[in-house]
Amino acid sequence: MDYHLLVCDDDRTQAKNIATLLKMSLIILEEQDIHPTIDLIATDAESVLDYLEFNSDLNNIIAFLDIQLDENSSSKGGLDLAQKIKTLNEKAQIIFITTHEELAFLTFQRRINPLDYITKTTNQRDLQRRLTETLELAIRKLNEFNYIKKNTFSYKVGTRIINVNFSNILYISTTKFPHKLKIVTSNGQGEFSGDIKTIEQNYSMFFKASQSSLINLQNVETINTKKRLIKFSNNDYLKYSRSRAKELNNLYKSSQ
Known part of the structure; x- marks a missing residue:
């Protein structure tokens, strides 16, 4: 360094x-x-x-x-x-x-x-x-x-800066509102303004499972390859895109 x-x-x-x-x-x-x-x-x-x-x-x-x-x-x-x-x-x-x-x-x-x-x-x-x-x-x-x-992800809600340890994050996904994202952690969830592309560029620790979601492979419990579903430790499910399937499966296996 x-x-x-x-x-x-x-x-x-x-x-x-x-x-x-x-x-x-x-x-x-x-x-x-x-x-x-x-x-x-x-x-x-x-x-x-x-x-x-x-x-x-x-x-x-x-x-x-x-x-x-x-x-x-x-x-x-x-x-x-x-x-x-x-x-x-x-x-x-x-x-x-x-x-x-x-x-x-x-x-x-x-x-x-x-x-x-x-x-x-x-x-x-x-x-x-x-x-x-x-x-x-x-x-x-x-x-x-x-x-x-x-090892920390930071996002802004109003005037507050919220820092979350990466190990506690399950995934970040889009919502029905433009430029509004949802972050799901082991302790709960929240919403903030942003876009998936920018976060992907700034935080390489996330894996882009689809155009609408970034996931933390550390907190993936199982992957259903037939239905292309990711199950997280809190029992949430996310669909992943077909184009990301091979890389996701390889990374998931190597992380186990």
Whole structure:
């Protein structure tokens, strides 16, 4: 898995020093078969934002930022930069590195939720140790986030985001109402706005049994090949299309 490190400090010497220390941290992590890369060393917020917008498909971003960047920057400093990074990539890990301890409380006021707040020190050994520990923590956080996302299906009802563990989902099917889907789980069922095609594209863990349904093979109890019926653990039945029969049977057998 790739991890992308970004460093931003308006003092070029400080930015290079942080990058040098991080390179030493990377050597330590290589022994654990973890291979992050330092993608960008910047001295202004605009360079970071331009890089992220140009590389919009990047995942696993870890940003080391000075909390007080050049006041002439249109992004108004490290706090605004952190918020914009989070807007572009919600799971990005933010670490502030600064001499301004008194500004730490602002990160709570702005609800940025940084992973760490590291005070710059002349003791390079202490700073090196702290950077390594924080980098390891950031990687663990990203791994946890990726695991949860991989094993969770999320849908929206009104203003609420509902997260369901994939193992609890039986199937998702269309309803008689356009763009309205039904989700059936081991705990019950619900409805939400969406379409089968989009979910199929975004969640590869589902199997498309027909144009109107996506199923979780883990919760299929039996398959009636003559009637082309799928029976689920809650005794619900769904018809599957003839064109999907061969692949469905093969996948079902391999999952048993």
